[in-house]
Amino acid sequence: MNLRSGLRSLVLLLVWLLITAGYILLFAYLGSLAQVYSESGENWYGGGRGVSCGISSGISSGISGSKHSSLGISGSKHSSLGISSSKHSSLGISSSEHSGISSGISSGMSSGKHSDISNDASSGVSDGERVSESETAERLTILSIPGLSFLELTEPWLTQMPELQRLLREGALGAVNTRLAGQGGKDSYVSIGSGRRSVSGPAQAYTQREKVEGYSANLIYRRYTGTDSGQEAIVIPSIDRMRRANQSSSYRGRPGSLGDLLRRNYIQTNVWGNADVEGEAESEGTGSGKGLRRYAAFALMTRQGTVEQGDVSQATLMPSPYHAGGVTTDYSFLTNKWRQRADRSISLLELGDLQRLYTFKSRYSENSFLAHQQVVLKEIDHFIGTVRNQIGDNEELWILSPGVHSEANRRKLTMSPLLLYRKDGQRGLVRTESTRRDGIVTLLDLTPTITDRLGLGNEKDWTGKAVSIKPYEQPLSFLQRELGRMEAVYRLRPPLLTAFTVYEMIVLFFGLYFVWFQKNRDSPIMRALLWSILVAPVLLFALGWGVGGSGLVISQGGSGVHAAASHGSYGTWIDISQVVLLVVMLAAISAGLARMNLLAAFSLIGVVTASVLLLDGWTGAEVMKRSVLGYDPIIGARFYGMGNELMGVLVGSAALGTMAWAQNGRRASRISWRQGSLAAKPLLVWGLAGGYAALLLYLAMPSGGANAGGAITASVALGMSWLGLGTADRPPRPRIRTIWLILVLLITALIVLWVANAVLKGASSSHIGDSFRYLLAGNGGEIRSIIARKLKMNLHLIRVSIWSKVVLTCVLVIAALLLKPPRRMLCWKKAYPLLVNGWIAITMGAVVALVFNDSGIVAAGTMITYATVPMLLVAVEENAHSISSSH
Numbered sequence: 001m002n003l004r005s006g007l008r009s010l011v012l013l014l015v016w017l018l019i020t021a022g023y024i025l026l027f028a029y030l031g032s033l034a035q036v037y038s039e040s041g042e043n044w045y046g047g048g049r050g051v052s053c054g055i056s057s058g059i060s061s062g063i064s065g066s067k068h069s070s071l072g073i074s075g076s077k078h079s080s081l082g083i084s085s086s087k088h089s090s091l092g093i094s095s096s097e098h099s100g101i102s103s104g105i106s107s108g109m110s111s112g113k114h115s116d117i118s119n120d121a122s123s124g125v126s127d128g129e130r131v132s133e134s135e136t137a138e139r140l141t142i143l144s145i146p147g148l149s150f151l152e153l154t155e156p157w158l159t160q161m162p163e164l165q166r167l168l169r170e171g172a173l174g175a176v177n178t179r180l181a182g183q184g185g186k187d188s189y190v191s192i193g194s195g196r197r198s199v200s201g202p203a204q205a206y207t208q209r210e211k212v213e214g215y216s217a218n219l220i221y222r223r224y225t226g227t228d229s230g231q232e233a234i235v236i237p238s239i240d241r242m243r244r245a246n247q248s249s250s251y252r253g254r255p256g257s258l259g260d261l262l263r264r265n266y267i268q269t270n271v272w273g274n275a276d277v278e279g280e281a282e283s284e285g286t287g288s289g290k291g292l293r294r295y296a297a298f299a300l301m302t303r304q305g306t307v308e309q310g311d312v313s314q315a316t317l318m319p320s321p322y323h324a325g326g327v328t329t330d331y332s333f334l335t336n337k338w339r340q341r342a343d344r345s346i347s348l349l350e351l352g353d354l355q356r357l358y359t360f361k362s363r364y365s366e367n368s369f370l371a372h373q374q375v376v377l378k379e380i381d382h383f384i385g386t387v388r389n390q391i392g393d394n395e396e397l398w399i400l401s402p403g404v405h406s407e408a409n410r411r412k413l414t415m416s417p418l419l420l421y422r423k424d425g426q427r428g429l430v431r432t433e434s435t436r437r438d439g440i441v442t443l444l445d446l447t448p449t450i451t452d453r454l455g456l457g458n459e460k461d462w463t464g465k466a467v468s469i470k471p472y473e474q475p476l477s478f479l480q481r482e483l484g485r486m487e488a489v490y491r492l493r494p495p496l497l498t499a500f501t502v503y504e505m506i507v508l509f510f511g512l513y514f515v516w517f518q519k520n521r522d523s524p525i526m527r528a529l530l531w532s533i534l535v536a537p538v539l540l541f542a543l544g545w546g547v548g549g550s551g552l553v554i555s556q557g558g559s560g561v562h563a564a565a566s567h568g569s570y571g572t573w574i575d576i577s578q579v580v581l582l583v584v585m586l587a588a589i590s591a592g593l594a595r596m597n598l599l600a601a602f603s604l605i606g607v608v609t610a611s612v613l614l615l616d617g618w619t620g621a622e623v624m625k626r627s628v629l630g631y632d633p634i635i636g637a638r639f640y641g642m643g644n645e646l647m648g649v650l651v652g653s654a655a656l657g658t659m660a661w662a663q664n665g666r667r668a669s670r671i672s673w674r675q676g677s678l679a680a681k682p683l684l685v686w687g688l689a690g691g692y693a694a695l696l697l698y699l700a701m702p703s704g705g706a707n708a709g710g711a712i713t714a715s716v717a718l719g720m721s722w723l724g725l726g727t728a729d730r731p732p733r734p735r736i737r738t739i740w741l742i743l744v745l746l747i748t749a750l751i752v753l754w755v756a757n758a759v760l761k762g763a764s765s766s767h768i769g770d771s772f773r774y775l776l777a778g779n780g781g782e783i784r785s786i787i788a789r790k791l792k793m794n795l796h797l798i799r800v801s802i803w804s805k806v807v808l809t810c811v812l813v814i815a816a817l818l819l820k821p822p823r824r825m826l827c828w829k830k831a832y833p834l835l836v837n838g839w840i841a842i843t844m845g846a847v848v849a850l851v852f853n854d855s856g857i858v859a860a861g862t863m864i865t866y867a868t869v870p871m872l873l874v875a876v877e878e879n880a881h882s883i884s885s886s887h
Helices: 002-040 162-170 184-194 217-225 239-247 257-264 331-338 353-359 366-390 406-410 443-453 475-517 524-546 568-594 598-618 622-626 644-669 681-700 708-726 735-758 767-776 780-800 802-819 824-831 833-852 856-886
Strands: 139-144 172-177 268-272 309-311 317-319 327-329 345-350 395-400 415-421 428-431 440-442 468-471 552-557 560-565
Touching: 139 366, 162 366, 162 395, 162 415, 172 443, 172 475, 184 257, 184 443, 217 239, 257 268, 257 443, 268 331, 327 353, 327 366, 331 345, 331 366, 353 366, 366 395, 428 475, 440 443, 475 524, 475 622, 475 802, 475 856, 524 568, 524 598, 524 622, 524 644, 524 856, 568 598, 598 622, 598 644, 598 681, 598 856, 644 681, 644 708, 644 833, 644 856, 681 708, 681 735, 708 735, 708 833, 708 856, 735 833, 780 802, 780 856, 802 824, 802 833, 802 856, 824 833, 833 856
Parallel strands: 139 345, 139 395, 172 428, 172 440, 268 309, 268 345
Antiparallel strands: 172 415, 317 327, 395 415, 428 468, 552 560
16 A cells, blocks of 8 residues: 555656646747747847837938047037037037037938847857956056946947947946945945945035035035045045945945045046036035036045045036037046046046936937937947047956936836956956856946956955956847846736735635635635645746747837837737746646645645755756746846745745655554654655755755745754654643744754855855854944844835735634634644644744845745645645535
């Protein structure tokens, strides 16, 4: 009988694995179709046909042989809309210095060809290639372009910027998550200067001799700080207010940390340019002058709020009635100043014209905005070429954006471009340990990268990791596809998870109603609905194979020609087919499980779900990265390891599956485990111990799940499950013993975390290891700030997350099942002692997950489901047994 039961379970397991494998392969095939279509289909980025820069045909006066002409006709320095041999012609007809917009703009938009800028025949990393070691540079130049997004790195705009195309061919490309910086570009700059998330408040930077409140900025700085700025070129009078704001925040940023390190190592710091919209410095003093956008200096200032060299005043702009805000960047002025930089220096030049243009977008007609955007991008591109031509062999050029423009934000394309270039440098994708994803970095990684390139050390409290370069043949095409995948997950995640959680709550309440008021009925449909809740997580996880992404698509809509992350009509069909297939598979598997033996079905769904998650996690987490239950790089809460949704699923399914398997084996043997007469008992007990240890180690390892709260949760839930194997027939342990047991398991988890992150980490590091370093160094302030941030995040999610409603629903259902009839749990304890032990362990694990995770309500919501639904299923089966016994 035992052999027959074991063979049956083995056959069912194999069948389930085949079904799951077929499901994954089918979605992988659909994803590959989408990728093939993206590489060759119409209106998709990557070599097919698309909408080209139709603006050119809509401008009657084209571009001639000018050095940097742009829709100009005059010989002016900055003309507009015509043909000229001027250095900077744009949007003009007359011979004046700033000529006006002519009738040369028409509304035509043309179609044409477009292709990737790379001419390489193949993409991907060659065999044997390794991530390059960084090379130091004597001088570093950073061109900051507020508002620049990946929309500008697609057609039609890319063809308008040949210098940028050259850098894309010869440099290293990345996408920067700037959401970690806080609010907009100004917090991006101060976060770079701090090496960790920081806020700037209302502060502005001023050139020393500028007039502020009727006095020089140096006098205002002395008024508020009590010190003289000396020979420093740029001052931030509100530096003390900024410092206090950061010290009182949970992130405890230190604005000026980078600048201090550069100053101690005799690296000259230079900042030129601004993103001012309009107005003069003296308009509203040190708070935030009307129209002033003087934030770039925050990145290189010292902790005293000063920058050695530079100019952020109106002198970096020149009047231009036909540019947004009536001003434009004086590129000649910036070029002359930049040429005077020292041999060992870092220079930050802010080019604010694109952001100014988007600030006034609502005032433009559709065609006029597109024409002006083309002019601005051409002027920026020309300046990029000027700088590139003049950098030396031992010098680096960076192009970055502290934040994307409003249109990209509206489309949720919040990743900013990052380009690293040196004449003898490597081409490829940037990579960092902060994200462990090719081409994706965080804004905070820029700080240690700056010092790494200049051959300096890092401050201990910086949270980013230095960027390296991974060789890649077509970095732009790869990154466009990756951004398409991320956007697809970002787009699918909210509706799918909302639909699932609402469905789950409805089914749970309906199941409770059925148990209470339909005692004389047996409903296979009710059982199938309940089973679908347990089946859905593994299917939603496997859906990640089908999220292939298409890259950025060129489309034409109400706002003219634009690029957007979208799947197009074909991609929409793929999404719909995946959801339909998901529902069909969910219904079929749930109906099959509803016909199985209850304990066998519990063990099957639990063991398979946990095995699939662990297998993917230990083999690179490729499915997890694309799953709607995984983490979202666009949000930026996590970039690697296992997120809390899947952590709850993993621990809950493992506890349920193994305890149901043990209960099923115990029932089949008909022998008391307490007597020790079951031959397989030691093998089962120690086999489960090994499996639980592997799961715990995976969650603790920096190269695995890297989830400290998950490791603590698994230690408590799985530890209680394992210890319950030998006490199933004994009276319940005293409450004080249970408390001591939980404390021992918590200490065990901490020991495992320390060993995994200090001894077994290898080349990997994680935020957990950083926390242990703070702890061992006695940095109590840092530990307190980490705890404060996690508590703040958890409380926020409890208030707003739909998972808090799921947890509340599960708690109400469990309470209702235990209260009516009042002795139900005692009966279950006698009939299913090991299974009930698993439910208790899962519930206790959910409580621990809620306490020890920054998004604990999410983990608790997915985890407690694996106790609530099995309780309802057992109660529904009792109804069926009562019907059969009455007959």
